[in-house]
Amino acid sequence: MFSLTDVYHFAMRIALALLIAIPLFAQDPPAPGGAPKGGPPKGGARSAPKNLKILKPEEVRPAMGAFRVALGQQCTFCHMEGDFASDENPLKEVARKMILMTRDINSKFPNGGNNVSCYTCHRGAMLPLTAPPAAADAPKPPAD
Numbered sequence: 001m002f003s004l005t006d007v008y009h010f011a012m013r014i015a016l017a018l019l020i021a022i023p024l025f026a027q028d029p030p031a032p033g034g035a036p037k038g039g040p041p042k043g044g045a046r047s048a049p050k051n052l053k054i055l056k057p058e059e060v061r062p063a064m065g066a067f068r069v070a071l072g073q074q075c076t077f078c079h080m081e082g083d084f085a086s087d088e089n090p091l092k093e094v095a096r097k098m099i100l101m102t103r104d105i106n107s108k109f110p111n112g113g114n115n116v117s118c119y120t121c122h123r124g125a126m127l128p129l130t131a132p133p134a135a136a137d138a139p140k141p142p143a144d
């Protein structure tokens with residue numbers, strides 16, 4: 001596999017390419033679980049990621065912001081406080097499976113686009129609803 005130095009240099013090349021090529025897209029919303037829209041990583045590669053199994057280094061920042069919003073949770077929902085590289089929190093591995101699942105779903109769309117994101121299902125909630133809320137369309141049975 002790649003050494004850390006390789007990953008770092010690769011990340012820097014991507015960051016440079018993005019800075020030069022598509023600065024206009026820097027404000028685009030990220031496409032969680034799918035191909036990133038791009039945007040230079042702010043703050044440089046000060047601490048290169050140490051434990052990425054799916055994302056590219058430049059995808060981390062936009063993806064994490066999107067995860068937080070999509071699930072309505074803080075970073076520590078999936079991460080150990082102070083050690084983002086750690087896999088000790090089991091929800092981080094669940095999230096990895098979700099990234100792959102989301103990519104898989106998107107790969108099956110005829111338009112090839114990133115139609116589905118974490119937010120599509122989660123809508124700001126930890127657990128997506130799989131049925132309408134009971135009270136939504138049916139009147140409550142009388143309490144007797």
Ligand code: HEC
Nearest residue numbers: 049050051052053054055064067075078084085092095096
């Ligand atoms: C829904 C779960 C989830 C949330 C919420 C989340 N992350 Fe992550 N984070 C992950 C996963 C999964 C990875 C590993 C991705 C991979 O393996 O490619 C990761 C990786 C990272 C990494 C790279 C660590 C390394 O050295 O490998 C950083 C940094 C990070 N997250 C920061 C954040 C920050 C900051 C927030 C809050 C804004 C956040 N994360 C919120 C799931 C989450």
Ligand code: HEC
Nearest residue numbers: 032033067091094095098099102116117118121126127128
């Ligand atoms: C197709 C719908 C769908 C998409 C897209 C989706 N999820 Fe989920 N996710 C679910 C459902 C349903 C559950 C609850 C079932 C479970 O816990 O396995 C869940 C559960 C989770 C959990 C566990 C929550 C808990 O408290 O146990 C995490 C973490 C998570 N999703 C992260 C993500 C992330 C990150 C993405 C985007 C990369 C994502 N999900 C995309 C449907 C989805």
